[in-house]
Amino acid sequence: MRDMVNLRHDEVPSRWYNIIPDLPVPLPPPLDPDHGPSRIGNLPNLMIGECLKQEFSQENWIDVPGGVMDLFAKAGRPRPLFRATNLEKRLETPARLYYKGEFYSPTGSHKVNTALAQCWYAKQQGFKRVTTETGAGQWGTALAYAAAVTGLKCTVYWVRSVYNWKKDRLSFMKLFGAEVYASPSPRTDVGRSLYDKNPNHVGSLGIAISEGLEDSQKDPAATYSLGSVLNHVLMHQTVIGLETQKQFEIFGDYPDVVVSCLGGGSNFGGFALPFMGDVLKKGKKIKFIAAQSQVAPNLQGTYQYDFADYAEMTPLLKMYTLGHKSDMEPIKGDGLRYHGCSPIISLLRNEGYIDTVAYPKDEKHVFENARLFMETEGWLPAPESAYSICAAIDEALKCRESGEKKTIAFNISGHGFLDIPGYRAVLGVE
C-alpha cells in the first residue's frame, strides 16, 4: 500500500452522521435562563431554519443536499488520508500514524465544510447576508468564501487582538467581498458598550458572537452563522471522519487512537464522531484524545449550563466551560481559545469516552513537534493543527516505550501558509 489513499469524487459521503440518537445518555437540551426574554424562543430569528431543525434532529443520517455536494466538489473534496511513514521512522516508533489532509482547503481549514452547507441553506431560505464572528480568522475566511460562491453578502466581527496582526487574512476575507470589523466595534450596542470605554479592547470570541447575533437580529435579510460548538456544525463536519473511515478500509487498517485539537469542537467532532459511532454501536475500542491549550482548557472546566456568548443572547448550553466572561490569554493557536466545548463532546467527555491534554501557553513543545512533522512529511500545519500533531507524536513516543504497534489517526485541520509569523515568534526562525 502506498502512503496516500483518496476516494473518487463520487465516493464523497452523501449523508452526514448525527450522533445524537446514539449517545449513551440523552443530550441535555438548551435552556432559558431564569430572567429576561426567552433565548430559545428567539432562535428562529437568529438561525438558519434548516440548521435549527438539524440541531434537534433524532435522525441518525441526514442527506447532504445535491447543491451542497456540488459545493463540496468545488472546494476540492474528497481530501486524502496519508500514512506518515517518514515521521514514524524519525520517531523510531512501532506505531502507525495516519493523517487526514483537511489542509487541502480553498481558505486553509476544515471550516469550509459547514460554511458551504450553512450558506447554501441560507440562500435557499431567501437570506441576502450572513453575519458571524471569528477568532483566529479561519472561520471568517471560510464563511466569506462560502458566501462568495453562493452569492451572499458576509459581515465578520473579528476579535481585535487577532485582527490587528493577521493582515493577510484580513485582505483574504476582503478579496472574497466580506465586510470585516474589529470587535468590539462601535457598530452594535454590545460592541459600543465596551468600545466606548476602551477603543483598543482586545475582544473575545464571546463578545464577537454577541455582535454578530445583534447585527443579524436587526436586519431581516440577514442570518447568523456559527462555525463551531453547535450540533449541526459538528454534523456537517462528519464528512471528514466518514471519508476517513472509507480510506482506512482501503488501507486495511483501523485506528486504536483518534486524536485532534479542540477549541469549540467542530474539528474534533467532525473527525472523531463517526469513529465514536463505531465505539457506541459496534463495540470498537478506541482511545480519543482532544488536544488543547492551557490558556483555554475548557474540557477541564466544569460541566454545567453556561451561555455561548459574552452578552448572554444565546440559550444556556450544558457544556464543559471556563465561564462565558472569562479572559483567556492570546496564543498563536488562537482558534483553540474559546470558553466552552460543544455539548455533544462535553457529554461524551463526562461519560468517560474522551481523554484530554492541554499544552503550555508558550507553545514551544507544540510548534517543535509541528516542525518535526514539517521536516518529515512536508506539510506546514495551521497552529491549531500543530496541537493535533503534538498529541499524536506524544502517543507515538509512548508506543516506542511500550513497544505497542498502535494505529494512531489525526486530522490536519488546516494549513499554516498565513501563520508563518506565529512560527517565527514561537520558534525564533528568521
Ligand SMILES: *Cc1c(COP(=O)(O)O)cnc(C)c1O
Ligand atoms: C477553528 C479551527 C480549529 C478548531 O476548531 P473548533 O471547532 O473550535 O474545535 C482547528 N483547526 C483549525 C485550522 C481551525 O481553523
